[in-house]
Each structure stands twice: as structure tokens, then as C-alpha cells.
Amino acid sequence: MTYTEILIRAILSVVLLLFIPKILGKQTISNMTFHDFVTSITLGSLAANLAFNVSLKASYLVLALVVFTATAFLLSVLALKNRKMRSWISGSPTVLIEDGKIMENNMKKIRYTLDSLDQSLREKGIFNIEEVDYAVLEDNGEVSVLKKEAYQFVTKKDMGIPQHAQDFPVELIMDGMLVEDNLKLHGLTREWLESELGKKRKGKTLADVFYAVKGTQQQLVFDFYEDGIRQPLDQE
Structure with missing residues (x-):
């Protein structure tokens, strides 16, 4: 019975974890703010306790998940309606x-080091800090950069x-x-596509095509199962 219970609880846990983000919104994944970090x-x-901790009743854990999801949803709505609360809930x-x-001084307040700043700039292809006019640490931990006009792309x-x-x-x-x-x-x-x-x-024929797309300029691009490359590159 223990194995059967764990199987049922694990499936229930996965189903709930797939369902909850649909309620909370995609920002829980894409825009990991303080609120989203704590929620996740x-x-x-x-969910892990629901799946494997048989010493706790499944009904208690499901109830806790429902309550926490509802609370997180209400906080998201509150942050959407109130700018001051949004700053407190999600950060600024x-x-x-x-x-x-x-x-x-700003970096000291948030305990952000020069090494972290240099790394974030390098990840954006900026190796000379003199190219930067403005840099902002966003709520999700990413650094947004505005280059000086002389270094911007034409x-x-x-x-x-x-x-x-x-x-x-x-x-x-x-x-x-x-x-x-x-x-x-x-x-x-x-018929048009075949033509x-x-x-x-x-x-x-269409049976030979692995991928086909109509591009941004109305152009058709086809990729075939047989690429015709004798020695394809393979990095292990």
C-alpha cells in the first residue's frame, strides 16, 4: 500500500505543479521576482512532501498548496493594482x-559586487565599462544596459x-x-505547399520535409530529413 500511495501522491503532485503556474501566470517562470522566487x-x-512524505496526510498538503496558491495569486493581484505594494512584494x-x-552606494545597499557587475556586462558582450551609459539591476536579477551613443549599433x-x-x-x-x-x-x-x-x-515531396516555415518576409524555408552533409559536425 505504501508504494501505491507514493505513486498516487507523486502523480497528484506533478498534476498540481503543472496546474498551479497556469493560475499564477507565466511570470512565475519567466520573470523571477522576490515574490515569484519565494512562491516557487x-x-x-x-509538492515534494506531498509526493514522498507519507508521514504527513496528503489532504493536509493539498490544502496547504491550495491556500498558498490562493495567497500568492491575491498578492499578484494586489501588486497589479497598487504600485507601492508592487514595490514591496516584487521589489524595484x-x-x-x-x-x-x-x-x-546603490550597490552597497543591495550587496551587489563589482565582480557581479562585470560578469553581467560581459554576458551582454560588453567588456569595456566605459561603453555603458546606464545599467539597471531589474527585479528578476537581470541587468539592463543602455550603451553610450558612440557605441550603439547603427x-x-x-x-x-x-x-x-x-x-x-x-x-x-x-x-x-x-x-x-x-x-x-x-x-x-x-496543394499550394506541394507546388x-x-x-x-x-x-x-512533403514526406521528405522535416520542417517548413513561412518567414517574416513571406519566404518559404524547407529543411529536409536528408541534409546531404557528408561529415556533419558533432561536438561531444
């Missing part, structure tokens, strides 16, 4: 570099190059399977 750790601990950004100067707009409208990419074949919904949604047909494939690669 606590939910993980409760901290300026690390302002007008090219390192803000030592855009098409800066160079006066004509700009064209872009569309969102549409995947037509995934893992060798035709994505019927995307074809219907954009008024496309299987376009024939123009690009004669002798090839």
Missing part, C-alpha cells in the same frame, strides 16, 4: 551605473535604408507533420 521554492517544497529596479558613473533607420513590413513566422510542417490549423488560418492549402516545394527542390 515553497510550492516545490510542499536599482540603478548601478548612471551617466557612465558607477553608483557605489540601424536601418539611421542609414536611411527603406524598411519593409514584417509578418510573424508561420510554421507549416513540424517534425514531418503538416500543421493543418496554420494552413487553414492563413488561407493556404496542401512551392516543387519550385524550390524538384523531386522532393
Whole structure:
């Protein structure tokens, strides 16, 4: 009975962990603020106990998960409605570099070291701190950087190059399977796709295609099961 109970509890734990983020929102994963960090750790601990700690009643742990999820949800709503509460619940950004100067006092307040700052800048491809005009430590621990104008990339707009409208990419074949919904949604047909494939690669059929996408400029890109590469690179 113990093995059966653990099996049932483990499945229940996984189901709850998959369901709870849908209630709390995607920011629990993508934007890990103080609130989300505490929520994730606590939910993980409760779910682990639910799965394996048979000394605690499953009903108690499920109740704790429900109560904690409801509390976290209410805090999220409160943070959304009230700016002051949002700052207390999720934290607020901290300026690390302002007008090219390192803000030592701000870094001391949050116990952020120069080594951490240098590492964050290197991760963004910045090895010379003199290139930075502003750097801000966001709520989720990431550093946002505004480079000095002299070190910013030149855009098409800066160079006066004509700009064209872009569309969102549409995947037509995934893992060798035709994505019927995307074809219907954009008024496309299987016959049209087969015709376009024939123009690009004669002798090839849809069965040969591993991946196909209609790109941002309406261009069609096909990737085939047989790549024709004699010695593919492989890094172990």
C-alpha cells in the first residue's frame, strides 16, 4: 500500500505543479521576482512532501498548496493594482551605473559586487565599462544596459535604408507533420505547399520535409530529413 500511495501522491503532485503556474501566470517562470522566487521554492517544497512524505496526510498538503496558491495569486493581484505594494512584494529596479558613473552606494545597499557587475556586462558582450551609459539591476536579477551613443549599433533607420513590413513566422510542417490549423488560418492549402516545394527542390515531396516555415518576409524555408552533409559536425 505504501508504494501505491507514493505513486498516487507523486502523480497528484506533478498534476498540481503543472496546474498551479497556469493560475499564477507565466511570470512565475519567466520573470523571477522576490515574490515569484519565494512562491516557487515553497510550492516545490510542499509538492515534494506531498509526493514522498507519507508521514504527513496528503489532504493536509493539498490544502496547504491550495491556500498558498490562493495567497500568492491575491498578492499578484494586489501588486497589479497598487504600485507601492508592487514595490514591496516584487521589489524595484536599482540603478548601478548612471551617466557612465558607477553608483557605489546603490550597490552597497543591495550587496551587489563589482565582480557581479562585470560578469553581467560581459554576458551582454560588453567588456569595456566605459561603453555603458546606464545599467539597471531589474527585479528578476537581470541587468539592463543602455550603451553610450558612440557605441550603439547603427540601424536601418539611421542609414536611411527603406524598411519593409514584417509578418510573424508561420510554421507549416513540424517534425514531418503538416500543421493543418496554420494552413487553414492563413488561407493556404496542401496543394499550394506541394507546388512551392516543387519550385524550390524538384523531386522532393512533403514526406521528405522535416520542417517548413513561412518567414517574416513571406519566404518559404524547407529543411529536409536528408541534409546531404557528408561529415556533419558533432561536438561531444
